[in-house]
Amino acid sequence: MVVPRSPARWALILLVTGLVGIAAAIALWWPGAPAGTRPASATVVEPASCGSADAYDRVEFELDGEVRTARLDGCGHQENEVVDIVLPADTGGEFTVQAAASAPAGMPLEIRLAATLLCLSGLAGGLYAHLLTRRSQPTAAVVAA
Structure with missing residues (x-):
C-alpha cells in the first residue's frame, strides 16, 4: 500500500526547490570584479x-x-x-x-542570463521528474460477479 504524500511534504519540496533556484540566481548575478585586475x-x-x-x-x-x-x-x-x-x-x-x-564589472549579462535560465530549467526538470516518479494511491478494483 502506498502512503499518499502530505501537503506539508509537498510544501517542503517546493520550498527547497525555490530556495535552490533563488540561491543559484543570486550566485550568478552577484557583481564581482574581473579576474586578475586591481584598481x-x-x-x-x-x-x-x-x-x-x-x-x-x-x-x-x-x-x-x-x-x-x-x-x-x-x-x-x-x-x-x-x-x-x-x-x-x-x-x-x-x-x-x-x-x-x-571597465566591465563582471560576467556579461548574456552569460549570467543563460546560466540562470539553465539552472532554473534544471530545477524545473528535476521537479517534473519527481512528479512523474510519484506513485498514485492504488484504486480498489470493483469485481463484478
Missing part, C-alpha cells in the same frame, strides 16, 4: 587629442612602490588630472590600462 589611481602626464585613431593618454601611477607609466585606453583628459584606473593582470613590459568607469 589604482593615476595622473595624466601626456594627454592625447581624440582626433586620431591611435589616441591614448599617457598616465603615471605607483605599482608595488615603483612609479610606472602606461597608455590609458582613452583620450581627452587634462594634464595632471587624476584618473581611477584598472590595472591588467600582467603588468610586465608595455601595457594599456583602462579607466575604472569603463
Whole structure:
C-alpha cells in the first residue's frame, strides 16, 4: 500500500526547490570584479587629442612602490588630472590600462542570463521528474460477479 504524500511534504519540496533556484540566481548575478585586475589611481602626464585613431593618454601611477607609466585606453583628459584606473593582470613590459568607469564589472549579462535560465530549467526538470516518479494511491478494483 502506498502512503499518499502530505501537503506539508509537498510544501517542503517546493520550498527547497525555490530556495535552490533563488540561491543559484543570486550566485550568478552577484557583481564581482574581473579576474586578475586591481584598481589604482593615476595622473595624466601626456594627454592625447581624440582626433586620431591611435589616441591614448599617457598616465603615471605607483605599482608595488615603483612609479610606472602606461597608455590609458582613452583620450581627452587634462594634464595632471587624476584618473581611477584598472590595472591588467600582467603588468610586465608595455601595457594599456583602462579607466575604472569603463571597465566591465563582471560576467556579461548574456552569460549570467543563460546560466540562470539553465539552472532554473534544471530545477524545473528535476521537479517534473519527481512528479512523474510519484506513485498514485492504488484504486480498489470493483469485481463484478
